[in-house]
Amino acid sequence: MNIGLRLSLVSTFCVSALAISLAAGGVWAGQPEPISACGSGSSAKEQYLTNDLDCTGTMLSGIGLPRGGKLDLRGFSITGSATHGVFCEGSCKIFGGGTIENSQLNGVNALGRVRITNATIRGNLIRGVDGFRAVRIENSTIVENINDGVAAGKSIRVDASVISDNGCPAWNGPCEDSPLSFPDGIQANFGSARIFDSTVNDNAFGGITAKRVKTKNVIALGNMIHPTCHVTVQCGDIESKRKPKAFNTVCDRSTDLFVLPAIPWGICALD
Numbered sequence: 001m002n003i004g005l006r007l008s009l010v011s012t013f014c015v016s017a018l019a020i021s022l023a024a025g026g027v028w029a030g031q032p033e034p035i036s037a038c039g040s041g042s043s044a045k046e047q048y049l050t051n052d053l054d055c056t057g058t059m060l061s062g063i064g065l066p067r068g069g070k071l072d073l074r075g076f077s078i079t080g081s082a083t084h085g086v087f088c089e090g091s092c093k094i095f096g097g098g099t100i101e102n103s104q105l106n107g108v109n110a111l112g113r114v115r116i117t118n119a120t121i122r123g124n125l126i127r128g129v130d131g132f133r134a135v136r137i138e139n140s141t142i143v144e145n146i147n148d149g150v151a152a153g154k155s156i157r158v159d160a161s162v163i164s165d166n167g168c169p170a171w172n173g174p175c176e177d178s179p180l181s182f183p184d185g186i187q188a189n190f191g192s193a194r195i196f197d198s199t200v201n202d203n204a205f206g207g208i209t210a211k212r213v214k215t216k217n218v219i220a221l222g223n224m225i226h227p228t229c230h231v232t233v234q235c236g237d238i239e240s241k242r243k244p245k246a247f248n249t250v251c252d253r254s255t256d257l258f259v260l261p262a263i264p265w266g267i268c269a270l271d
Helices: 003-023
Strands: 033-035 046-049 063-065 069-072 077-079 086-088 092-095 099-101 108-110 114-117 120-122 129-131 135-138 141-143 150-152 156-159 162-164 186-199 208-220 238-240 245-251 254-256
Touching: 063 069, 086 092, 108 114, 114 129, 129 135, 135 150, 150 156, 162 186, 238 245
Parallel strands: 033 046, 046 069, 063 086, 069 092, 077 099, 086 108, 092 114, 099 120, 108 129, 114 135, 120 141, 129 150, 135 156, 141 162, 150 186, 156 186, 186 208, 208 238, 208 245, 238 254
Antiparallel strands: none
């Protein structure tokens, strides 16, 4: 058999196999995998929702993503997870205009970097987004989570987003006098927070809390609503270790997070 004929037969076999797989609705390596049930343990790098997932009353989590995984919400929701709404084994990306809400732990928990684009993360019982390393939020809404809205071990960047009503605001009843933590809208205590074209309002303690802070075109107002703020705990719309770089930023109070008694940075209206 000549080489040309062998190549022709191989090509024909591959095309036939692909056609059979398509006809059977099969999933092959590299193809995004549809997810239609809570607790899906898929190892596919790319996944997408085909419907709303209501995990309420079950012991199952929402979605698990492998290292480097991507989840397209496709406008659907993940609700009531017994653990995290989405758990990432390493770095991951979540996008697609959907909602992750009412999880018993974090809305999104990532052991690496996490990037969230065009999503709503709401009403989770711990944090909205918790990233072990860096977190990036774009065109998203992070609201009404019981602890921090967004937290990271290293750095946080937020673009064109709303981070509001996290901690224990009025929607969740009165704040406790002795909280187990001090929830902020954005918290990167040991790293940097860069916030652009966003709103960070009405969070329990700090609005933006980080070692280094840079803001541009930001409104950070109405934070510090916990009854212990300015009584036993220092709070601010912007809290940092170094003087923040604030451009076109509206805020009431800023504070040096690492000095007691706290010293305002002189960048907000009431400093």
